[in-house]
Amino acid sequence: MPLEILLALVAGGISITALILHLTGRSARTVMSDEQARDAWLRQFPEDTVGQILTAQDGHAALLQTSQGMGLVWAFGADTVARPLQGCKLRDVPTGLRVNFSEFAAPSTRLTLSETERTDWRLLMNTA
């Protein structure tokens, strides 16, 4: 197949698919309840026990007290990702907090938090 036709097909195919998905509401991030945050953590770390859970007001992230220390579950598109917070670095951003992990496959996540939430979360996350 001529390269220019292949390129046009690939670029067009990706663009059309992305547009349709976005316009049909498939770009929405998942929203978690406390129970869903617990399930998301245990899905990743099934041997852990989970204590207190603090879910962000927007439902896109949750802080969890677990048997391996403080952990974070966050919305990853329609799904979730969970990571222990040990060794992470925090940075204030206008909309909340940016959490940097020293991991190539999960470098960072941005949490949308109110001013009060940010203070509380920073305090809890610093204990990790």
Next chain:
Amino acid sequence: MTDTLSYPDVTQWAVPFFIVAILGELAWIAVKGRGGRYETRDAVTSLVMGAGSVASGILLGFIAWTFFMWLWALTPMNLGTSVVAIIVCFVLDDLRYYWVHRFGHRIRWVWASHVNHHSSQHYNLTTALRQTWTGTFSLVMLIRAPLVLIGFHPALVLFVSGINLIYQFWIHTEAIGKMPRWFEAVMNTPSHHRVHHGRNARYLDCNYAGVFIIWDKMFGTFVPEQDSEAVDYGLVHNLGSFNPLRVAFHEWVGIWTDASQPGLTLRQRLAYMLAPPGYSHDGSRDTSQTLKEKHLARHPEDDGTPGFN
């Protein structure tokens, strides 16, 4: 001995079909309200990975091609290009695929190339296109060598491999439940391949087949999809990035980080490259075997059931 044989690059010609099929699956899900999930960034990442894989083939394909043509010049055998030869080559290449795929899950160096195909938490037709950019570096091309040496022309070998890859496209779907019993018995199907993409302890390291599921049944790696346990798609440790560069290279970075730690023996460094994924010199990580053992410790009732034999 001819060296000018050529076949169409079927994977490139299949691109329009891939696009139409993806849009068809999406429409089916939207109309029926079942049969799978799509998410914009996940799908775009998969499609970009697919495009990158084609680009990688165009840029680096000459390495494998040069190697195969060198073997072809060495071998005194030529099985020709008859229909029978094409069919036999297709079946033997599928056996080759089974072993390459099995190595891809059991040897970290090969897993580093293959892992991106499993990195989506979704399972739809775009997942099929989430293909490697680094296959050349995994050196699995060496496993095609016997096919060339016994007399199949490299162009024929690559042609049947392309057909094999296209076959595997349609099985990446939740929109199809089970196929007729005879088909499920012989062929790889959406049901069998869903299991392969599972991160559940039960479904780890099984159903490596490309086209014919009989290889898994022959070599003891077949696990049927269980009505009692839905497949949880993705990696044991799911990625936290949609960036295609991170998806493509994260395990290679992981190998480098692990193997270059100070204080390791040479054997431990090699094990970080060649042992099954999840190996660690201090036992701090889990392989699929230890994940299954830990699952059975929590759920002893599962002992002896499919995936825990």
